[in-house]
Amino acid sequence: MSARIPNSKEFWITPSGIFKGELTLDDLVKLDLEGNVVEGFGRPSIEWPVHAAIYRVRPDVNAVVHAHNPVTLGLALAGISLRPITVEAVMVLRRIEVVPFAFPGTDQLAKLVAEKAALGTRALILQNHGIIAMGANLYEAEAVAETLEEVAMAQFVAMVLGREPPVIPEREVELYYKLYRLG
Numbered sequence: 052m053s054a055r056i057p058n059s060k061e062f063w064i065t066p067s068g069i070f071k072g073e074l075t076l077d078d079l080v081k082l083d084l085e086g087n088v089v090e091g092f093g094r095p096s097i098e099w100p101v102h103a104a105i106y107r108v109r110p111d112v113n114a115v116v117h118a119h120n121p122v123t124l125g126l127a128l129a130g131i132s133l134r135p136i137t138v139e140a141v142m143v144l145r146r147i148e149v150v151p152f153a154f155p156g157t158d159q160l161a162k163l164v165a166e167k168a169a170l171g172t173r174a175l176i177l178q179n180h181g182i183i184a185m186g187a188n189l190y191e192a193e194a195v196a197e198t199l200e201e202v203a204m205a206q207f208v209a210m211v212l213g214r215e216p217p218v219i220p221e222r223e224v225e226l227y228y229k230l231y232r233l234g
């Protein structure tokens with residue numbers, strides 16, 4: 052994960068090769084948007100180019116969470132897209148984009164992610180890999196990451212039971228977005 056102070060050209064990111072459940076403040080590394088270490092001693096996450104690329108194209112994003120959500124990924128691998136089947140899917144996730152495969156840590160992955168992130172989405176699925184969740188702060192980004200998996204699980208359960216889950220009607224979704232001025 053990473054986060055920055057709004058409008059900052061630098062961000063804090065978790066280190067590579069350290070158990071994330073026992074991180075301390077000293078483990079975090081501060082980078083500028085070109086990947087230069089500004090503060091800290093650890094090795095930044097190998098996915099730093101992806102995080103930096105998102106911050107470059109999305110001034111509204113101040114936190115990025117990357118995870119390997121198994122159910123979300125399973126549906127994506129089966130070629131099934133997540134649908135607006137729950138209120139949270141509509142409110143929290145909004146539009147989900149799928150990023151074609153590129154190896155972790157590569158500039159190619161960062162480029163592909165930036166292209167999709169620039170469309171204004173908060174949720175990306177990295178094909179054959181995992182997910183990226185973005186938010187105005189860490190709580191929002193984490194909510195997106197968890198909601199992705201929750202919606203994927205609900206859709207999966209319905210499909211395992213042989214049913215096509217009914218979606219929230221498009222008209223209702225549009226009204227909701229208009230009401231809250233969401234894009």
Ligand SMILES: [Zn+2]
Pocket residue numbers: 117118119155180181
């Ligand atoms: Zn990963």
